[in-house]
Amino acid sequence: MSFSLPEKVIFLICLCAAAYGFWFRFNKVLVRIRAAKSDPDFSIHPIGKRIWDFFWEVLVQAKVIRERPLPGLAHALVFWGFCIFGLITLNHFSTVLGFPFMDNMFGEAYAAFARWFGVLVAISIAALFVRRFFVRPRWLGALSKESGIIAGLIFTLMVTFIAVPFFPEYAKPLWWAHTLALLAFMPLIPHTKHLHLVLSPVTIFLSRGEFSHIPPLVGDDDFGLDTGKDLTKIVALQAYSCVECGRCSQHCPAVNTNKLLDPKKIVLGVRGYLNEFGAHSEEPLLTDTYVAHIPQEAAFQCTTCGACEFQCPVGIEHVPIIIGLRRGAVNTGKWEDDYGTKLFLALERNGNALGFSSSEREKFITKQQFPIFDGTQEYCLWLGCMGGYDPQGREIISSFARVMDHLGTTFGVLRKERCTGDPARRLGNDLVFQQLAEQNMETLKQSKVSKIVSICPHCVRTISVDWKEYGANPGDIPPIEHHSEFMARHIDKLPKAASTSSDKIVYHDPCYLGRYRGVYDQPRAVAALGGEVIDPPRSRERSFCCGAGGGLAFLGEEKGDRVSHNRAKELVATGANIVGAACPFCNTMFRDALAAVSDAPPKLLDIAQIAAASLPPKPVSQ
Numbered sequence: 001m002s003f004s005l006p007e008k009v010i011f012l013i014c015l016c017a018a019a020y021g022f023w024f025r026f027n028k029v030l031v032r033i034r035a036a037k038s039d040p041d042f043s044i045h046p047i048g049k050r051i052w053d054f055f056w057e058v059l060v061q062a063k064v065i066r067e068r069p070l071p072g073l074a075h076a077l078v079f080w081g082f083c084i085f086g087l088i089t090l091n092h093f094s095t096v097l098g099f100p101f102m103d104n105m106f107g108e109a110y111a112a113f114a115r116w117f118g119v120l121v122a123i124s125i126a127a128l129f130v131r132r133f134f135v136r137p138r139w140l141g142a143l144s145k146e147s148g149i150i151a152g153l154i155f156t157l158m159v160t161f162i163a164v165p166f167f168p169e170y171a172k173p174l175w176w177a178h179t180l181a182l183l184a185f186m187p188l189i190p191h192t193k194h195l196h197l198v199l200s201p202v203t204i205f206l207s208r209g210e211f212s213h214i215p216p217l218v219g220d221d222d223f224g225l226d227t228g229k230d231l232t233k234i235v236a237l238q239a240y241s242c243v244e245c246g247r248c249s250q251h252c253p254a255v256n257t258n259k260l261l262d263p264k265k266i267v268l269g270v271r272g273y274l275n276e277f278g279a280h281s282e283e284p285l286l287t288d289t290y291v292a293h294i295p296q297e298a299a300f301q302c303t304t305c306g307a308c309e310f311q312c313p314v315g316i317e318h319v320p321i322i323i324g325l326r327r328g329a330v331n332t333g334k335w336e337d338d339y340g341t342k343l344f345l346a347l348e349r350n351g352n353a354l355g356f357s358s359s360e361r362e363k364f365i366t367k368q369q370f371p372i373f374d375g376t377q378e379y380c381l382w383l384g385c386m387g388g389y390d391p392q393g394r395e396i397i398s399s400f401a402r403v404m405d406h407l408g409t410t411f412g413v414l415r416k417e418r419c420t421g422d423p424a425r426r427l428g429n430d431l432v433f434q435q436l437a438e439q440n441m442e443t444l445k446q447s448k449v450s451k452i453v454s455i456c457p458h459c460v461r462t463i464s465v466d467w468k469e470y471g472a473n474p475g476d477i478p479p480i481e482h483h484s485e486f487m488a489r490h491i492d493k494l495p496k497a498a499s500t501s502s503d504k505i506v507y508h509d510p511c512y513l514g515r516y517r518g519v520y521d522q523p524r525a526v527a528a529l530g531g532e533v534i535d536p537p538r539s540r541e542r543s544f545c546c547g548a549g550g551g552l553a554f555l556g557e558e559k560g561d562r563v564s565h566n567r568a569k570e571l572v573a574t575g576a577n578i579v580g581a582a583c584p585f586c587n588t589m590f591r592d593a594l595a596a597v598s599d600a601p602p603k604l605l606d607i608a609q610i611a612a613a614s615l616p617p618k619p620v621s622q
């Protein structure tokens with residue numbers, strides 16, 4: 001195909017206009033991202049993991065397909081089509097300038113392959129259009145004209161390329177239609193959410209690398225995300241990468257119970273703020289609206305369950321943003337909440353989140369005849385606030401202690417143990433968290449503890465990850481495991497319930513054990529000691545929060561529907577006669593919730609209680 005000089009000139013004018021349209025907006029976005037402050041603990045290493053994540057999540061589109069198989073596959077086909085058509089487009093442009101490089105056998109074979117693939121892309125984009133404009137899942141939000149225009153342009157791009165061999169006499173008009181559609185598409189990219197096409201591969205490659213990683217505060221003037229000056233490059237990059245797919249909202253317990261919090265709006269709020277004020281502004285990030293800001297109330301409704309972050313296909317890390325916003329509010333004294341104040345005081349004065357005197361814990365230890373850890377025992381049994389003070393938590397600890405006794409594992413408890421700092425950390429109070437972490441680390445060091453086991457996934461996470469993130473020397477923190485991991489390792493030595501048992505146990509995955517620690521099979525193996533284990537519809541990585549995390553267990557009544565009731569209904573609907581839990585916080589939330597949603601609620605048991613139920617009775621001491 002040859003082109004006249006006027007045609008070449010028209011093409012070059014259109015190409016320059018499209019490139020300018022793209023760069024005009026894209027450069028503004030780049031300037032805003034680059035103006036944000038650097039991320040304090042960012043490291044490009046380990047590079048191997050980054051390359052793997054890029055291959056798996058960007059090139060293979062594995063996460064996109066895994067979480068929403070059909071729309072995900074359609075989206076992946078469109079993405080792969082973009083990659084395949086890259087070479088075709090280069091050849092298109094060089095053809096008009098008189099330098100075609102695919103007029104050879106390779107070029108013909110490649111074009112034939114691209115045509116077949118183009119058919120899949122055309123079908124996929126048409127299906128996505130129908131889904132967005134006719135099926136309209138509510139998670140996608142309001143209809144967007146721009147999505148329709150983009151879908152139309154991609155469809156045109158495919159059809160005008162596929163049609164060439166069938167209508168060779170129209171090869172040139174089809175070439176022009178294809179090229180003009182492409183040149184119209186280019187400037188739309190940075191003006192719309194399709195900016196993710198360019199940014200999300202970079203966002204995924206540059207992610208913080210660990211689930212819900214909370215970055216350190218640096219210097220005396222760093223209080224968290226208070227104003228635009230506190231936004232970091234990674235946060236800004238993530239804000240501009242959001243594709244507005246609504247996956248985060250769909251799985252968020254707050255959205256599902258009609259709260260103000262919506263993780264998608266949090267991300268878009270940061271984007272709106274950057275567009276409106278930029279990264280050097282001293283305008284507060286938190287106000288009472290989502291318009292170019294984020295409502296403070298929303299930031300404090302998050303249970304930090306991580307469902308949003310787990311789902312996001314473009315690598316946006318919501319939890320560090322939300323905790324960063326809380327830090328900005330709490331560390332500067334801008335968060336005023338009676339429950340929050342009471343909690344922080346209880347943590348400071350009593351060393352536990354429930355506000356009891358530490359003598360209550362001592363009485364419990366004495367009553368249970370738990371040995372004090374003196375360096376001769378194998379494990380330090382970490383009681384935690386729930387295990388030390390909450391009646392139900394104490395029952396779990398007692399059952400687990402029985403299991404350890406049965407296994408012949410030696411253990412002791414600390415004479416003085418304070419809250420790990422989990423609620424302070426998640427609510428953004430760095431000072432209280434730091435005090436608690438330091439006091440506990442000192443106690444562990446003095447007691448020469450070398451291994452810890454805990455019934456609480458929150459304690460496990462805080463000790464194993466947050467204390468290190470805060471800056472503790474990893475060598476100063478003994479390894480800790482969850483009791484499910486411990487019991488699963490010794491499962492062969494634990495008796496099963498009688499074979500006549502007809503108990504059906506629905507297992508609830510705690511967020512901090514599942515998504516945060518990746519432990520799914522071990523608690524199920526332990527629960528299976530008591531009967532048949534079944535899963536609720538939302539389970540494993542997609543488990544639905546109990547509503548307690550993020551310090552919310554201590555912040556009083558929820559607004560709107562209760563997260564725990566939403567989950568309890570789902571658990572009851574499975575028909576199981578036992579709800580198996582593996583976290584004392586889940587346990588406390590479901591205690592009332594199950595009774596509230598059912599006249600004949602299933603029995604609520606921790607996996608330690610299930611395991612202990614089949615143990616031979618303790619010999620009566622003389």
Ligand code: SF4
Pocket residue numbers: 248251252253254255261262263301302303304305306307308309318319322
């Ligand atoms: S962490 Fe959980 S509660 Fe918080 S925004 Fe994400 S999905 Fe919602």
Ligand code: SF4
Pocket residue numbers: 241242243244245246247248249263264267308311312313314316
């Ligand atoms: S934050 Fe991620 S999951 Fe949520 S809408 Fe944006 S791209 Fe989708």
